[in-house]
Amino acid sequence: MSQTVDRALSILPLLARGPADLGQVAASLGVHKSTALRLLRTLHEHGLVHRQRDQRxxxxxRLFALAQEAAENLDVREIAHPHLVALGEQCGHTVHLAVMEDHEVLYIDKVESRYPVRMYSRIGKPVALTVAAVAKVLVADLPEAERRALADRLDFPLYTPRSVPNAAAFLKELATVREQGWATDLGGHEESINCVGAPVRGADGRAVAAMSVSAPNVVVSADELLTLLPLLCRTADAISREYSGGPPHPGSALPAPQKVNP
Known part of the structure; x- marks a missing residue:
């Protein structure tokens, strides 16, 4: 990288910490004030830097506008798909990617399992909001007031004896999901299907999508599926880092394998 470009780019993280005057910028870069001024003027002409009335x-x-535009044009499905395929190849089970739109959770990508048994799910189809692991991950990430408002207006169909029965139980499980950073659906929608889900996070730490691994009991038990949590979380974190361009999210610590309560 050219020295001039390197110096100019070094100004941006400095100003991200707060306004600075010419002397502070020059000192930070280790250059003469005239050099710092030339760099600042160039950045100012492009709208990346603004000079205040106090000369700081x-x-x-323009920098914020560019960041917003870039974020809006990121396609999480495009970024995630190779990771979903790799995860599917490693574990052999069905892998889903889902997003929330208008308090509805939809599948936007799916990698089929390698065995003949197929899950009845398709891209664009809404998921069962009160039981699906991807839904729990996304709803748990909402602010508390939104979680409670959503829970209050939901119906709680009893798909199986393991389905979430009411709003109180739903909110309690969401609190657990929020704390641990992942969710399960262990026979809550279909008694024969188990699922584990984890969030894909953006630069602000919020969940922009959720991914899951699902498998029928005839292939693996719930306990065996739960041993895939570390692999699932590593994959979700890899997608998050590629999507946001940042380091691993602080909440992305890998969980220990879990055991299903009898």
Missing amino acids: YRLGA
């Missing part, structure tokens, strides 16, 4: 510099509005 701060980040410009």
Whole structure:
């Protein structure tokens, strides 16, 4: 990278910590004030830096506009798909990717299992909000007021004896999901199907999508499926880092294998 470009880019993280005057910028870069001024003027011309009335510099509005535009044009499905395929090849089970839109959770990608048994799920289909692991992950990430409002207006169909029965139980499980960073559906929608889910996070730490691994009991038990949690969480974290361009999320610590309560 050219020295001039390197110096100019070094100004941006400095100003991200707060406004700075010419002397502070020059000292941070280790250059003469005239050099720092030339760099600041160039950034100012492009709207990346703004000079305040007190002659200090701060980040410009154009920088935020570019960041917002880039975020809006990121396609989480496109980024996630190779990771979903790799996970499917490693574990052999069905892998899903889902997002929340208008308090509805939809599948946006699916990698089929390698065995003949197929799950009845398809891209674009809404999931069972009160039981699906991907739904629990996404709803748990909502602010508390939104979680409670959503729970209050949901019906709680008893698909199986393991389905979440009411709003109180749903909110309690969401609190657990929020704390541990992953969710399960162990026979809650279909008695023969178990599922584990984890969030894909954006640069702000919020869940932008959720992914899951699902398998029928005839292939693996619930306990065996839960041993895949570390692999699932590593994959979700890899997608998150690629999507956000940042380091692993602080909440992405790998869980220990779990055991189903009898």
